[in-house]
Amino acid sequence: MTSLRLPPPKVPTTGQREVLFHEGRSFVVFNIDGQLHAIEDECPHAGAALCTGRLAGHVIQCPAHGLRFDVRDGAMPGNPGLRVSVIPVRRDAEGLFLEVADKGHVAGSQCAN
Numbered sequence: 001m002t003s004l005r006l007p008p009p010k011v012p013t014t015g016q017r018e019v020l021f022h023e024g025r026s027f028v029v030f031n032i033d034g035q036l037h038a039i040e041d042e043c044p045h046a047g048a049a050l051c052t053g054r055l056a057g058h059v060i061q062c063p064a065h066g067l068r069f070d071v072r073d074g075a076m077p078g079n080p081g082l083r084v085s086v087i088p089v090r091r092d093a094e095g096l097f098l099e100v101a102d103k104g105h106v107a108g109s110q111c112a113n
Helices: none
Strands: 002-006 017-022 025-032 035-040 054-056 059-061 068-070 079-083 089-092 095-100
Touching (some): 025 095
Antiparallel strands (some): 002 095, 017 025
């Protein structure tokens, strides 16, 4: 398990998102009504970056093929067997920390920071 730190100035404000990169992987943090949620920035269908997808409530839509995932639990509405990886987050005075499980190399994001 690796803790990735997002310093306070980079923590997204309400309605915003922020992308982090670590060892060939990317993660996106959403601030939805003051609640922070993080997912791996990769659609499980074909690997497209989710960071530029349309967010409606808690549901992100993949810009490549239109699949939708709830950022709270990673599940695809109507098909909970297909999921995006949800990343646990914790916040303190030093910033936001993403608790990332170690795994093999994953293609990087197509989004710029």
